[in-house]
Amino acid sequence: MNRKIEYKKDYKSFYVPKTTPDIIDITEMPFIMISGTGDPNGAEFARVTEALYSVTYAIKMSYKSDDVPDGYYEYTVFPLEGIWDLVDKSKPATDKNNLKYTMMIRQPDFLTNALFLKFVEQIRKKKTNPYLEQLKFEKMTDGLCCQMMHIGSFDDEPESFARMEAFCKENGYVRTDKTHREIYLSDPRKTEMSKMRTVLRFPAKRKG
DSSP: OOOOBOHHHHTHHHHSOOSSOEEEEEOOEEEEEEEEESOTTSHHHHHHHHHHHHHHHHHHGGGGSSSOOTTOOOBOOOOEEEEEEESSTTSOTTOGGGEEEEEEEEOOTTOOHHHHHHHHHHHHTTOOOGGGGGOEEEEEOOEEEEEEEEESOGGGHHHHHHHHHHHHHHTTEEEOOSOEEEEEOSOTTTSOGGGOEEEEEEEEEEOO
């Protein structure tokens, strides 16, 4: 096996940005993902993320099985990410029941669609989770983006987004979409809210 891939070291620019805004061009990456709506603090959302993690860890631990995937290499499991939008754009973003999301976890390059389906079926035999049926394996890219590391509560993110938009304006860029990506580097169950680390990112382009 090759050396272990650690996302905070090998993909530092994507996952460990500065606490000040910057412009970055994101490459295409493979993800397992699932879309939905509603309050991320609810029980249903917990089941959504459980489905994602169940398959992700089955892939990670497959080196211990009798059928190791071709090209397998050691790696650190990538963090949970989410692209967020509003169902009804006339309502405020503070209405969590009005949130629309696509949650995802980046996967290693050796994963294929056939392997993904195999692992989903493997988990379905062990766990009853209706959201396993809704998982998808796709490659995607954010392209050109503005991003920064947000430290603190999710409720304080608007302040960071305001800084990012001001940075874009000052440097000849413009935000192209009201959707945004969040990458969760801290576990809210174990981390004090003031120390939570979340990568924030939105699509941007040069003016003119």
